[in-house]
Amino acid sequence: MKRFLAFTIKEFRHIHRDTRTLLILFGIPVVEIVIFGYVVTNEIRHVPVVILDKSKDVTTQKITDRILASPWFLEETKVKSEKEIHDLFKRGNVRLAVIFGQDFEKKLMRREKVPVQVIADGSDPNAARLMVGYLTAIVIQAQKDLNKGMDKRGRLFIKSRMEFNPELKGAFMFVPGTIAMILMLISAMMTSISIAREKETGTMEAMLVSPLHPLQIILGKVVPYVVIAFIDAVIIMALGGAIFGVPLKGSLFLLIGEVILFIFLSLSLGIMFSTMSSTQMEAMFLSFFALLLPTVLLSGFIYPVEDMPVALQWFSTLMPARWFIVILKSIMLKGAGFLFVWKETLILAGMTLVFLLVSIKKFTIRLE
Amino acid sequence: MRTILIIIQKEFLQIFRNRMILPMIFIVPLVQMLILVYAATMEVKHIDLLVVDRDNSQYSRGLISKLSGMKIYRVAVIPTAGKEAETCLLDNSADAVLEIPPDCERLLMQRQNSSVQLRMDAVDGMAAGIINQYTSLTINNYHKKWLASLMPGNAGNDLSQIRVIPRYWYNPGLNYKHYMLPGILVILVTIMGMFLSAINLVREKELGTIEQINVTPIRRIHFIPGKLIPFWIIALVELSFGLTIGWLLFRVPVRGSLLLLFGFTSVYLLAVMGIGLFLAALSRTQQQLMFVYFFVMLTFLLMSGLFTPVESMPQWAQTVNHINPFAYFMRVIRMILLKGSGFRDILPEFISMSIYAVAALILAVWRYRKTI
Numbered sequence: 075m076k077r078f079l080a081f082t083i084k085e086f087r088h089i090h091r092d093t094r095t096l097l098i099l100f101g102i103p104v105v106e107i108v109i110f111g112y113v114v115t116n117e118i119r120h121v122p123v124v125i126l127d128k129s130k131d132v133t134t135q136k137i138t139d140r141i142l143a144s145p146w147f148l149e150e151t152k153v154k155s156e157k158e159i160h161d162l163f164k165r166g167n168v169r170l171a172v173i174f175g176q177d178f179e180k181k182l183m184r185r186e187k188v189p190v191q192v193i194a195d196g197s198d199p200n201a202a203r204l205m206v207g208y209l210t211a212i213v214i215q216a217q218k219d220l221n222k223g224m225d226k227r228g229r230l231f232i233k234s235r236m237e238f239n240p241e242l243k244g245a246f247m248f249v250p251g252t253i254a255m256i257l258m259l260i261s262a263m264m265t266s267i268s269i270a271r272e273k274e275t276g277t278m279e280a281m282l283v284s285p286l287h288p289l290q291i292i293l294g295k296v297v298p299y300v301v302i303a304f305i306d307a308v309i310i311m312a313l314g315g316a317i318f319g320v321p322l323k324g325s326l327f328l329l330i331g332e333v334i335l336f337i338f339l340s341l342s343l344g345i346m347f348s349t350m351s352s353t354q355m356e357a358m359f360l361s362f363f364a365l366l367l368p369t370v371l372l373s374g375f376i377y378p379v380e381d382m383p384v385a386l387q388w389f390s391t392l393m394p395a396r397w398f399i400v401i402l403k404s405i406m407l408k409g410a411g412f413l414f415v416w417k418e419t420l421i422l423a424g425m426t427l428v429f430l431l432v433s434i435k436k437f438t439i440r441l442e
Numbered sequence: 443m444r445t446i447l448i449i450i451q452k453e454f455l456q457i458f459r460n461r462m463i464l465p466m467i468f469i470v471p472l473v474q475m476l477i478l479v480y481a482a483t484m485e486v487k488h489i490d491l492l493v494v495d496r497d498n499s500q501y502s503r504g505l506i507s508k509l510s511g512m513k514i515y516r517v518a519v520i521p522t523a524g525k526e527a528e529t530c531l532l533d534n535s536a537d538a539v540l541e542i543p544p545d546c547e548r549l550l551m552q553r554q555n556s557s558v559q560l561r562m563d564a565v566d567g568m569a570a571g572i573i574n575q576y577t578s579l580t581i582n583n584y585h586k587k588w589l590a591s592l593m594p595g596n597a598g599n600d601l602s603q604i605r606v607i608p609r610y611w612y613n614p615g616l617n618y619k620h621y622m623l624p625g626i627l628v629i630l631v632t633i634m635g636m637f638l639s640a641i642n643l644v645r646e647k648e649l650g651t652i653e654q655i656n657v658t659p660i661r662r663i664h665f666i667p668g669k670l671i672p673f674w675i676i677a678l679v680e681l682s683f684g685l686t687i688g689w690l691l692f693r694v695p696v697r698g699s700l701l702l703l704f705g706f707t708s709v710y711l712l713a714v715m716g717i718g719l720f721l722a723a724l725s726r727t728q729q730q731l732m733f734v735y736f737f738v739m740l741t742f743l744l745m746s747g748l749f750t751p752v753e754s755m756p757q758w759a760q761t762v763n764h765i766n767p768f769a770y771f772m773r774v775i776r777m778i779l780l781k782g783s784g785f786r787d788i789l790p791e792f793i794s795m796s797i798y799a800v801a802a803l804i805l806a807v808w809r810y811r812k813t814i
Binding site: 092094095098099101102105106109110112113114115117118119120121122163164165166169182187188189190191192193194195196197198199200201202203206207209210213216217229230231232233234235236237238239240241242243244246247259264267268271274275354355356358359363367368371372376377378380381382383386389390400403404407408410414 | 460462466470473474477478480481482483485486487488531532533534550555556557558559560561562563564565566567568569570571574575577578581582585604605606607608609610611612613614616617618620621641645648649727728729730732733734736737740741744745749750751753754755756759773776777780781782783784787
């Protein structure tokens with residue numbers, strides 16, 4: 075035990091000595107939270123828009139004012155022809171154009187149907203869809219104001235209630251996702267690389283011939299990262315709560331238990347990868363492509379799993395982060411108890427066991 | 443010149459001796475594109491809807507059959523609001539619950555107002571917004587038709603005179619894959635150019651082999667290009683490979699000039715390789731570099747507009763993007779491929795990138811020391 079402690083302290087010193095990496099280890103969660111919170115949002119704000127008004131009457135002016143008064147759109151320039159719109163789109167400065175045809179108001183008076191043409195830059199389909207959605211809402215509102223005093227009886231109201239996240243904050247999605255990503259990154263990636271490093275530089279041999287049991291060596295290498303990962307998880311949750319108001323509705327103990335389970339899972343994954351690779355490059359390669367990208371993209375962190383093709387949905391069931399994110403969301407945001415997450419917990423525990431068994435099987439104390 | 447060529451030859455020999463490198467160049471991008479491009483979709487394709495039909499009238503049944511008939515809904519109906527309606531959002535078995543109150547039809551028939559309640563699991567705010575919009579629209583349309591059928595001849599549905607007619611240029615089907623693929627190409631090219639070259643240099647440092655090169659008469663001005671050019675070539679090959687795959691599998695259009703794209707990419711690669719080498723000069727071990735690199739990559743990639751439009755980011759982020767090479771490339775590759783923008787359209791980006799490349803390379807050569 076004493077030997078093991080001494081070894082762990084040595085590992086802590088190694089990490090502590092590398093100030094820059096340490097700084098990044100604690101800096102990453104803070105920067106990620108800020109970026110996901112303020113920069114990578116799915117909202118549309120201040121989109122430059124051009125308006126081509128061939129009618130130039132009071133009604134089109136009213137609608138134009140409404141569009142430009144909204145927080146979503148900003149007027150770029152006035153144009154006189156569709157050709158000009160094309161050029162502006164190609165230069166990439168403008169993404170939306172609104173065209174009012176001739177005699178807009180007159181047609182309206184004659185109770186004809188009048189179109190408002192909207193051209194959106196479809197090269198970013200998401201933004202295009204959102205912009206058109208907002209614009210349609212503005213026009214419908216303008217229409218309603220024009221039709222004031224019409225028949226109002228026999229109407230059906232739809233009362234919408236947004237459960238768990240009434241203000242539709244994006245933070246409710248990215249805080250759990252960031253926790254999963256950072257835990258994975260530190261526990262799995264760092265562990266596998268630091269073990270592979272010992273192999274590559276040959277210092278592993280020095281340790282293997284020492285009286286320490288191989289298991290102790292691995293555990294000693296892993297313990298510091300457990301501590302760092304746990305601190306990072308706490309930082310993210312604290313920041314998410316303080317800045318973005320992400321609540322913790324469920325039990326704190328259950329949450330801590332699940333976080334620790336996931337850290338163990340990631341560590342066992344890291345150890346498994348390190349047994350498969352002999353250089354840091356290979357370990358990085360494995361963790362980056364086999365771990366990080368799928369963790370970000372196939373876990374429901376950014377893109378909802380239910381909307382993926384069926385084959386990918388099956389594939390995503392192999393991603394530990396997918397289950398962990400469901401657990402986090404249920405406990406933190408919905409206040410669900412263990413009864414609602416036992417299935418996911420069991421899956422994570424099972425995965426941990428498999429990774430550990432494979433690592434033990436593949437671990438050799440001989441080096442070629 | 444001869445010295446550089448010989449170094450390049452040596453580097454190529456060494457690179458291809460590594461058994462990981464070929465799969466890394468050809469198989470990884472393939473898998474990535476297949477998985478990432480298909481996974482990255484914001485479209486809501488299925489909505490699990492639980493309808494609590496407490497009215498059980500012709501009106502409510504009509505609404506349910508209308509919803510069930512739509513491909514996007516998977517509808518389950520229960521007659522009374524019991525435990526299931528309470529827990530289905532908690533255990534993720536439904537995305538939304540629609541409750542139709544008793545007497546809904548009777549009230550409407552008497553020309554009074556009535557209301558239905560729609561509750562959504564809003565943890566994913568974006569999806570919840572879409573579900574709300576879509577479902578409300580469906581219900582409203584149903585209601586309008588119902589009203590019209592009650593009083594034929596009444597212009598109850600004629601309220602919407604102004605129609606918004608959207609057209610989506612460059613991507614009429616709003617195919618999200620065409621948007622994502624250029625983004626993935628940026629990641630691939632950047633990893634090949636910036637990461638591999640930098641890690642290669644640090645590896646020599648960590649293993650000590652760099653000292654052997656340092657004691658030779660090879661000069662910095664020979665050594666740095668010798669290290670960079672192989673990865674520069676590999677990254678360009680990667681781009682061609684990625685474009686071919688994108689065209690074969692996803693029919694991603696190439697509307698602009700390929701020559702222009704490759705020209706811009708070459709300049710871009712010089713810039714990011716310069717940054718990579720600079721980071722390499724600052725690091726002692728591969729692990730250190732990896733982490734700095736990872737940090738830089740994640741931060742700047744997310745800010746570059748990979749998933750979300752740059753124009754909607756806060757002002758400070760847009761200012762930071764002036765020094766973010768990924769942002770320039772992300773913008774230009776989409777412009778050339780999807781919109782067919784020409785040289786004149788991307789001229790400002792081209793000039794910025796060229797200045798960037800020169801500055802980054804000078805910085806890298808200056809920071810590289812032959813002494814320990």
